[in-house]
Amino acid sequence: MAKDKCTKKPISIRYTCKPNGNQVGLSHYLMADAKK
C-alpha cells in the first residue's frame, strides 16, 4: 500500500537577541513601555 504523502511543511522559528544592557529581565511585573 502506498504511503500517503503529508502536505504539511515542518516549522522551525528561532531568532537571537544581542544583549545590549537595555534587555528586560523581570519577574511577576511586566514593565510596559511608558515613554516620556
Place this chain on the structure above:
Amino acid sequence: MKSPAPSPGPSLQPLNGGGKGAGGEADYNPSVNQVNAGYGPHFDVLEVGHPDYVALINADTAFWVLSPRAEALDYLLGGELPKSYLAKEAKLAADLETVRFKLLPSAVYFNPTERCNLDCGYCYLPREARRGGHDMDPARLLEALAKLKDFFASTLPEGARPQLVFHGSEPLLAKAAVFQGIEKYGDYFRFGVQTNTVLLDKEAIDFLKAHGAGIGISLDGPTPQVADRTRRTWGGRGVFVQTVKVLEELVGYPGLNISTTVTKENVRSLPELVEFFHAKGVTNALLNPVRGTQLGGRNLMADQGELAHFFFKALDRSYELCEKTGRKLVIGNFANLLLGLVAPGARRLMCDISPCGGGRCFFAIGAGGEVAPCSEFLGLPEFHGGNLFENSVKDLMGTRAFVQVTTRTVEQLEPCKHCAVRHFCGAPCPAEVYAINGNLNAPAPMCEFYAAQARYAFKVIADGRLDALLWDGWKDGLEEIVVM
C-alpha cells in the same frame, strides 16, 4: 525546509567510517548515523496534542522543529535535520548561554514599606509585617536610590536605564518617599509602581503619567464575587469596584500593566476575565499562577489540571477576540513563554528559565534595606544577602544567599535534567520550591502545568497563532537563525 531525504533504512555501517574502498565513498555520515548516540545531536520527540505535528527538540540548545507527524522518523533519521542543526549548534548554544548566564542586573523591586492596606490571602510577605511594619522615610529612600544608581552606572553600558519597580506590600502607603524618588531620579531609572489602587487617586495618576512611570494594578476576577475572594481590606471589604474605576481611567495609558494572581478561587473564571479585560480595552495582562512561598499562597494554589484547562481556554478566548475584533489582549506570561521558544534572548520575564532572573537580572529590596534575589525571597530571611545601607550591591550579589539561587539550574534537578522542555520551564520558582521542600533541589511544584504549557505553546505555533498571541513588533531588532 525541504522534504526529508528518503530514509536510509536499516544500516549496519560501522561507526569508524568503514566502508571506503571497495564500495567507493562510504555512506557513513556521523551527523546522520549518530543521532541520539555519542557526540551526535540528540532530539527528543514530544507529543504536543496537535493532529498534524509533533515536536523534535534538542533540549540543550532549546532548538526545536515541528515535524509533520507522519514524517517525524524520516526527519530524525534522515540527513538534513542533523546536518542543518549541527551547522548552527554553536550559535544556538551561545544564544541560550547568553540569556541564562551572561545578562547583567538591570532591574530592582523596591518595597518602600512593609505595610499594606489589604490582606490578600496569597501575599508572599508575612502577615505581621504587612499589618504593622514600618516605612522607609524619604531621605532613606533617596539614599537607597543614589546607591543603586551608582551600582548600575558602574555596571551597565552608558545610556542604559535600569528599571525600578516600587512594589509591596502597598508602595503608595509611602507615597511621599516614592514620589520624591521618582521626581529626583526619573531621568535615570525607568520607574514602575505596582499598586492595589486603593490610594491611587487622580493626583497620583497624573503624577505617575507625567513622569512616564509604569502603573501596575492587581485585579483577580471579572466580578466582585470572584475578585474580592482574595483581595480584601483587613476589615474584609473587597476592592473590585475601586480597582475597576482606576482601570477605566488608565486604559490607553501605555504604561499600564495588569496582574492577576491565579488561585483556586478564580481559576475557573479566567476565560471570562479575558473577555472582561478585552471589553475594557486592556491590551496587556499577566495571569500569574500564585506562588506557594507563604502558607496562604500554598493553600490557594489551583489544581494543575484545572489550571491548565482554564488557562488555555483563556488564551484561546484571547485569540478568538483578536480574530473577531482585530484588537489584541496579550497575556504577558504566556507571550513570554512563546518568546522562550522562538527568541529566548528576547524574553522579558525571567521566571521560566534557569537560573531564574532572581539575583542575576533583578533583585529586591525590603523596607529596612534588606536585599534578596527576588521579592519572593523577602519573606525568607535566610535568603537575605545583607543590607543595602551596609553592604555594596556587588558584595551582596556574591553572598551565599544570592549564589545558591543564581546557580540553580535545571541540569542539576530530577526529573528536569531529562526533560525536553526544561529550558521552556526553568523549574520555577526557587522561593516556592524552598518553602515547600526545605531546599532548592526540587522541580517546580507546578511541573505538570508548565510541561502542559510548553506543549500548548507548540500547538499554538503549529496552528499559526504565534503572532496573534505575541506583542506587535516582537521581531524588531532580532536576527533570524535559519536552521531548516
